[in-house]
Amino acid sequence: MDYAQFLVQRAQRADGSGFVPSWLPEFLFDFQRHLVEWAVRQGRAAIFADTGMGKTAMELVWAENVVRHTNRPVLLLTPLAVAAQTVREAEKFGIDARRCSVDGIRAPGARIVVANYERLHYFQPSDFAGVVCDESGILKNFDGRTRAAVTEFLRTLPYRLLATATPSPNDYIELGTSSEALGGL
Numbered sequence: 001m002d003y004a005q006f007l008v009q010r011a012q013r014a015d016g017s018g019f020v021p022s023w024l025p026e027f028l029f030d031f032q033r034h035l036v037e038w039a040v041r042q043g044r045a046a047i048f049a050d051t052g053m054g055k056t057a058m059e060l061v062w063a064e065n066v067v068r069h070t071n072r073p074v075l076l077l078t079p080l081a082v083a084a085q086t087v088r089e090a091e092k093f094g095i096d097a098r099r100c101s102v103d104g105i106r107a108p109g110a111r112i113v114v115a116n117y118e119r120l121h122y123f124q125p126s127d128f129a130g131v132v133c134d135e136s137g138i139l140k141n142f143d144g145r146t147r148a149a150v151t152e153f154l155r156t157l158p159y160r161l162l163a164t165a166t167p168s169p170n171d172y173i174e175l176g177t178s179s180e181a182l183g184g185l
Helices: 003-010 030-042 055-070 080-093 117-122 136-140 145-154 172-182
Strands: 044-048 074-078 097-099 112-116 130-134 159-164
Touching: 030 044, 030 055, 044 055, 044 172, 055 074, 055 080, 055 112, 055 130, 055 159, 074 080, 074 117, 080 097, 080 112, 112 117, 117 145, 130 145, 136 159, 145 172
Parallel strands: 044 159, 074 112, 074 130, 097 112, 130 159
Antiparallel strands: none
């Protein structure tokens, strides 16, 4: 393989895969509604919002819009300690999200599948229309196995959302790893 072919194989340019959201519920605050609308229209986006700004609600509404648009499930990856809370938040907002804790088995009929990062290897990208990476700061370790696995999993998916309260906007490595995960490189 020559270098040009290598670059073509590795490229994952953003393709404008977003769409007009069909659901922006009243429980979102105005700023949340604007962020979700922007992220859905992008198709691939990052929401870097401080603690307590309602990232979970925004993630769930983004995922629900992707499900409605594609009629396919979305995988929502979280740290282990956050997965149960995410499902509780979904119930509170009337969104169908189910935690998958069984290896490789997705809850039948689940619209949004919630799993921790450590279980990613049990899933196939082709089973999902999109992925949400909650606490996406996990991707900042350039040499990390988790970053590599998540980035590879996302590579072919048109819908991707990263969300974190702790981005390092002046950390070029984190900007690079986040950009790569979103397909911006």
